[in-house]
Amino acid sequence: MELIRIGVLAIVSAILILVVKAYRPEMGISISLAFGAIVLIFLAMRIRAVLDLIQIYLDRVGVGEVYVKTLFKIIGMAYITEFASQSCKDADQTAIAVKVELAGKILIMISALPIITSVTGVILDLL
């Protein structure tokens, strides 16, 4: 079962980080980064199945292609932002983490602008 493998890997990584961090702090951060990357790459295949299902349902409802694409793009950007900012927080660099989050928020906002514009257009037409 995958969950057991991930759990065991997480515990082993935590112990290894504790051992290595006492001598070389930067190696500890590297191990935690590698663990995060490995687990997320592994989960990517599972996320694909869920995304395909969502895509099928959204297509059936008749939501426009552009909106679905933007939605998925924003979810991906959120994942990347979260990964980078949590890694920086792990390395005790809170300021950099907050800046990464800010960059993510702004870029997501910019990606969502076409949708916001079309919503505002609909509302203005109603008025």
Added chain:
Amino acid sequence: MDIDLIFRIAAIGILVAVLNSLLQKSGRDEQAMMTTIAGLVVVLMMVVKEIANLFETIKTLFNF
């Protein structure tokens, strides 16, 4: 899942720590510094490759 990577990084970390203390004990401080930097570069190469792989996967998954 590429589990070896974590063990490899931990091994390099312990190796660098041991080499560092040995070299420092024998009075070769600049060589100890070199081993530290070399170990860091090697580990960073491995981790950066993995992170690039992750971001590429996310990019294709959510079709950026």
